[in-house]
Structure formats: C-alpha cells, structure tokens
Amino acid sequence: MNVARPRYVAIITDGNRRWARERGLPVGEGHRAAAENVRARLRDAAELGVEELTIYAFSTENWERSSQEVDGLLSLLAEYIDGVTLELHAEGVRLRFIGDRGSPLPDSLVERMEWAEKLTEANRRITFFVPFNYGGRAEIVRAAAAFADGDEDDFARGLYAPEMHDPQLMIRTSGERRLSNYLLWQLAESELVFRDELWPDFSRLAFEESLAEYERRHNRRQPGGVQGAPSGLG
Secondary structure, eight states: OOOOOOSEEEEEOOOHHHHHHHTTOOHHHHHHHHHHHHHHHHHHHHHTTOSEEEEOOEEGGGGGSOHHHHHHHHHHHHHHHHHHHHHHHHTTEEEEEESOOSTTSOHHHHHHHHHHHHHHTTOOSEEEEEEEEEOHHHHHHHHHHHOOSOOHHHHHTTSSOTTOOOOSEEEEOTTOOSOTTOSTTTTTTOEEEEOOSOGGGOOHHHHHHHHHHHHHHHHHTSTTOOOOOOOTTO
C-alpha cells in the first residue's frame, strides 16, 4: 500500500486559556505554554516531512477579548519573533505571516514580522505560516475585491499568501469541532482531525497520530482500498 504522509498541515491551537485555568495560572501563562509548544511541534513537523505548517496565532475575533489578554498576545508574538527567528533561520525555516497588517496592529510588531520574513525568505526546509490578525471571511472579501475575471487560480492570487498550498490536513485541539473562520477557502478539500488534548499538551505522539489518521483515510481511497461510493445529496 502506498503511504502518503501529508506535506501541508494546518493547526488550530485551541485550549490555551482552559489549560491555564485548570492549573490555577493566569491566562497569559497558557498562551506562553502554547508558544513553546508551537516551537516544539514546528521542529517535529520538519523532521516528519511536512513542508508547510500553518498555525493560527491571532484571529480578527480575538480583539473582542480583554485588553489585558490582547496586549499580552501582541507582546508574546513580538517576544517570539525576537527570541526564535535567528534560531529558526539557522534551521532552514521560512517564516511567513498572513493577515491584515493595518491598524490596530502596532507598527513595531509589523516591522518585526517584515524583518523575520526578509531574513528567512530563501529558506526551503519548511515554511511556517503564521495567521495573525487573520480572518477567513475577510481574506475572501479581500480577494474578491481584487478579482476581475478568471478561474479559481486567478481568484486565489488575491489571498494573503497565494503561494500557500491548500492544507491536506487540518488539526484542531481541545475537543472543539469547528473551523472558527480559519482558512475557509484553503480548507475546502482538507481532511479534518479533531483532538481532545488542550494545545499545550499536544505532543509529538499526538501529532504523529494525527498524520497517521490522514494516511489511513488517504490510503482507504486509493485503488485496492475499501470505501463506499459517495451518496451525493440524498
């Protein structure tokens, strides 16, 4: 049987606040633990043959959270960029931030994003897409505004990162089973895997199990696999 491991993976890192509450910690500590886990799973992804990893960092809906939490998330991203970019660059990681870079994002944060992208733009081991101040509907509206005529490929050129491949696999942690305005265009044909672990507890083993679930589904659809025919709308 031909085993096909996904090369393009997206993750919704859910459960950070719950992880902190369960331990009697401030919410910010949950986000900090989440950032550390992102770093570890990014390395795992590169070792496991993933070529593009997309991890939801901050949605347009997150502005509705308390100002203290929002300020903490903005500061954490700035700290993350300052602290790991040189290290990721040395490991061959290309960083790419996607989302609206206008107000209310601080100019200093946008400058850090642009610096990290410029420094790592020639790296090819793995591309790490970070949706920040990102919303799937807003991305589609943006692309529609730039679209004059053509096909789906022409439309996709108006997306934040037209070079991004559609994820073959989307993983969401914490037991939630929804997309939360995430990559609505790109996930149209993706396999969806929902895990019960809170994101800071999502281990390499859990990651490998998610990739293996994709492989099982993919191989079931290949010649010689066992799968019933789709039933259409009936």
